Amino acid sequence: MERDGHTGSATGAALPAGGGPLPAGGAVAAVDVGGTGTRVRLLPGGPRADAPGVELPAPGRTVGADGIDTGSLLTGLAEALRQERAARPGGLPPVAAVGVGLSGLLGLTADPEALCRGLAELLGADRVVLAADVVTSYVGALGVRPGAVVAAGTGAVALGTDFAKRWVRRDGWGHLLGDAGSGAWIGQAGLRAALRAHDGRADGSATLLAAAVQRFGSPEGWPARLYPHGDVAGRMAAFAPDVASAAEDGDPTARAVWRRAAEHLADTVVAALPTEPGPGTESGPGTEPVVSWCGSLFRAGELLAAPFREAVRAARPDARLVPPAGSSLDGAAALATLVLTAPDRLPDAAPYLRVWTRDGAARHTAF
């Protein structure tokens, strides 16, 4: 297995050739913390580089009045690791560094110091890279290089960065304030079109109405089912696949919804690119702005990807569209590897990216 294997498919093109070999025994952990679940991937390094990685699920983060609950997050991870160690002869490999992508880090209150220290203790690591989930998504898609990436699942957010001074977030405001073109946006547009058909209005879609009735029952009951729900965005996004099926079957309303979503996502990622060449941007003479995309919404394939590419090219003919190399978990693994092999390439850029070291003697103490 090549060194790149440590970081998954995300970084085959992204990690620098000059990053150097991993220190012996330098296994890394990648942690992807979401609202509904956490994924942990342990990747062996050094002399055990041939061993397969381990992936295990854990509870997601919870949010209280004070923001992200670090204590319950660490407790859930500790239990997941305990079970995995108990079930695995020989236990788990020691870990030199942890890369963490944390959903909500940009909008919610969090305790980064406590989280990094707790993760380091749980996994025996000396270094932790804590990043917003949009950063791990970015690195998973494009690696550590300048550009802009839009991440679209239930929500939608774009990050433009040069991994130096420029860190630009666009949208990501949630289903009420933004997230234009997201899964929740598509599902909501589909449900609205279904209800307009139910109301006998000319711009409704009978196809979407039939699909929504099959999924949610009689329209009269939809408000009572949706509004008290704790995750209305997720519930609306659950209808996006039905809107995709209707679009694939030629329903014009559904097709228009997906096209408009693609245009919104293209607008969002283009808005994250620098508009003018300058110090620290990638669009100076001789370079071109790089754009990528990621997230579960793009599993819709060409239905979304084709109009997305078209809209990006229309807005920025100079842009180079690069398909995503990997996932956000791949991105977290890449960050963990980089902090061991090429820490100078990771800037301290709170709240987007923070580097924590156990002894506090490294360049970035950050807290």
Added chain:
Amino acid sequence: MERDGHTGSATGAALPAGGGPLPAGGAVAAVDVGGTGTRVRLLPGGPRADAPGVELPAPGRTVGADGIDTGSLLTGLAEALRQERAARPGGLPPVAAVGVGLSGLLGLTADPEALCRGLAELLGADRVVLAADVVTSYVGALGVRPGAVVAAGTGAVALGTDFAKRWVRRDGWGHLLGDAGSGAWIGQAGLRAALRAHDGRADGSATLLAAAVQRFGSPEGWPARLYPHGDVAGRMAAFAPDVASAAEDGDPTARAVWRRAAEHLADTVVAALPTEPGPGTESGPGTEPVVSWCGSLFRAGELLAAPFREAVRAARPDARLVPPAGSSLDGAAALATLVLTAPDRLPDAAPYLRVWTRDGAARHTAF
């Protein structure tokens, strides 16, 4: 005071001249039950017709897993009436009939029998007319005659009816599924435009951003302030007056939001009109469809009313636009008066309109 005085301004044009005099002692109660509060108006009748009416507030309805909580609604009303009776020398007049407009009656589970019986006992009445709030709004605006009325406040809903067989609701699906052109819709559009300006995007509005920052603080804090809130629709609608101010000051984005809202509301009310003349519709030969409007959103004045009228006329040149005569509480009072003076004009049309009598001997038992 003329008999029409019993029902407020709403019904001056609507109650039939042949409705007949109120029975002696026939005071009526009008009750308008909303999500955040309840208004009760007691109007003297018969020999005490000259006495001024009494208006008192009470808690709104609450909604639990089983729908509208009838018990807590009646308890709150009982306490409000007890306080009013204690504070008023001579107490309150006896009431012959109650008219009730209930928010949520069309979408949420409710116990109409228990509510009517409880109201009758609280007020000493023999007859109760229970109606959806859109019906009392309709009657307040237009009286008991065929037509279509759109009610726009935090939400938006239209009712088209002939007070016989035809009862057509359009929209009213709530802020996630519909309510196009409502206060929540306008506030949300304004906040989205503000955040797009914050994100440096060309289609944002710096004016709306400044207004929203003044009201809600730094944009980074908006998601945390809005999403956990129990009444996100009300909170978004609270920004609609700022969008109105920006529009009055010439902000093109804000003006476009209000114009689009007016078009949505016009579409909704036109969709509630019958498209073809026929038995039981008002658009037969020699008649014209009547359209009215009501609700707090129309306090915006010509900013909303002018493009609303224009859009209705464009869609239905044959329609007659009739300004609203009164409020939903006026409508509830009119229904209470009608059930005493001309009960044959009130059909049993559950879930829109139900007539309850204490002895169950009347034409409508309904339950």
